[in-house]
Amino acid sequence: MRVETVLLSLETAQYAGEGQDAVTLAGIAEAARRIEALGFDGATIPEAGHDPFLPAMIAAEHTERISIGTNVAIAFPRSPMVTAQIAWDLQHFSGGRFSLGLGTQVKGHNERRYATPWTGPPGPRLREYVLCMKAMFASFADPKTLTPFEGEYYRFTMLPPFFNPGPIAHSHVPIYLAAVNKYMARLTGELCDGLRLHPIGTFRYTKEVLMKEVAAGAAKGGRERSAID
Structure with a gap:
């Protein structure tokens, strides 16, 4: 059984709208090292007040063993390519220890907090999002062969060599989904x-x-x- 804990966990004061302690690069690094020293198998990072990918990069730099993942990054405000590129880089820089946790959030948060259009039902849209990213990962791993994807919400049909990050040693990026309902x-x-x-x-x-x-x-x-x- 794997045991994970949260890096940058939310404080009660933040939930209450009373502010929070300022996050520092040194603090993230120290917390990641402590999690590893305590024997946890992994650390996950929420998207709550801060982007989850930067802390993942810092944690990867300052640890050697634990897995590191987003829990979760909100998908729709980011294009599949934006998410695929940062996940690919984190998987490479961490030596294969990164996992990409994705969630949809609800319509109100997408439209009113993220200023992101709500273009369709979240389940089918996230399904396309995942398939589109998988096509991108395959294209990164084999730059000579484009793996296209065309759906109702997302379309990936071009990747010039200049914009392809290229193969990495650990080319499988594990994808985790946030699920409250049956569809997810x-x-x-x-x-x-x-x-x-x-x-x-x-x-x-x-x-x-x-x-x-x-x-x-x-x-x-x-x-x-x-x-x-």
């Missing part, structure tokens, strides 16, 4: 490497509802349930 759990089972659970989900709901949907998605994708974290 099924999508995780079908296409992704693991699930990021929401704090509001009870153990009973996770076991009796979400895990069954993960298994159904895995069956649809021709995969074993045991392959999904």
Whole structure:
């Protein structure tokens, strides 16, 4: 069993709107080293007040063993290429220890906080987002062969050599999805490497509802349930 903890966890004062301590590069590095020294298997970083990718880079630089992942980065404000590039670089710089956790957030946060258009149902749109990124990862790994993707929401049909980051040693970037509802759990089972659970989900709901949907998605994708974290 893997045991992870949160890097840059939220403070009660921040939830209450009373401010928070300023985050520093040295503080992130120290926290990451402490997590590794305490024996945790991994550290995950939320997108809550700060972008989750910069702390992941700092944590990768100052640790050697633990896995590092976003928990979660909000997908729709970023294009699939923007997310794929930073995930590819983090996987390379961390020596294969990075995992990309993605979530959709709700319509109000996308439109009113992120100033991002809500162009369709989040489930089908995230499905395309994941497939589009997988096509990009394949194109990064094999620069001579473009793996295109064309869907209703996303289209990837061009990658000139100048803009291709090129192959890396650990070319599989694990993708985890935040799941509260059945669709996202099924999508995780079908296409992704693991699930990021929401704090509001009870153990009973996770076991009796979400895990069954993960298994159904895995069956649809021709995969074993045991392959999904």
